Amino acid sequence: MPTTSKVEGSAYLCNGDLVYLAIVRYYAAEAISKQHRAYLADLPNGSFVSVSFFGQPVPLLVVGGGVVKIEKISKGGDQITGTRAISAALGILETRKPVAWPQAEY
Numbered sequence: 001m002p003t004t005s006k007v008e009g010s011a012y013l014c015n016g017d018l019v020y021l022a023i024v025r026y027y028a029a030e031a032i033s034k035q036h037r038a039y040l041a042d043l044p045n046g047s048f049v050s051v052s053f054f055g056q057p058v059p060l061l062v063v064g065g066g067v068v069k070i071e072k073i074s075k076g077g078d079q080i081t082g083t084r085a086i087s088a089a090l091g092i093l094e095t096r097k098p099v100a101w102p103q104a105e106y
Contacts, residue, residue: 007061007068011104012048014075014090018104021061022079023072029065039096040067049098050087057087057095 011020029037036051043049043062050057060067072081073089080089087093090101 007063012101013104014101017075019090019101020074021068021070021072022074024061024068024070026063026068027066032067043098044100046103047098047100048090048092050083050092050095052095053083056083057093058083059087059090059092062098 007021007024007026009020009022011018013019029041032040039051040049040060040062045062045064047062048059049062050059052058059070061070070086070090072079073086074080075089080086084093091099
């Protein structure tokens with residue numbers, strides 16, 4: 001099972017901006033609703049995507065065996081929290097439109 005320590009603190013290039021994943025929470029596939037699980041299972045690991053939860057976008061990173069919910073990021077020196085703000089900052093505000101941002105070396 002992946003641990004959040006492998007993802008927390010990792011950096012990605014999102015539209016030319018360096019983004020650090022500050023706080024994440026891992027969810028195994030079994031903990032995800034059937035509807036979202038079926039969709040997410042077809043995405044490659046490393047995909048960023050938002051899924052709708054009670055009408056709000058929830059930013060996720062697909063990892064082996066599940067997803068990590070992104071709860072806080074750092075972008076341009078700003079700390080960003082809140083699912084809608086994080087989704088917008090990562091360019092995944094529209095649900096079910098995955099992107100594959102490259103992981104940054106730092």
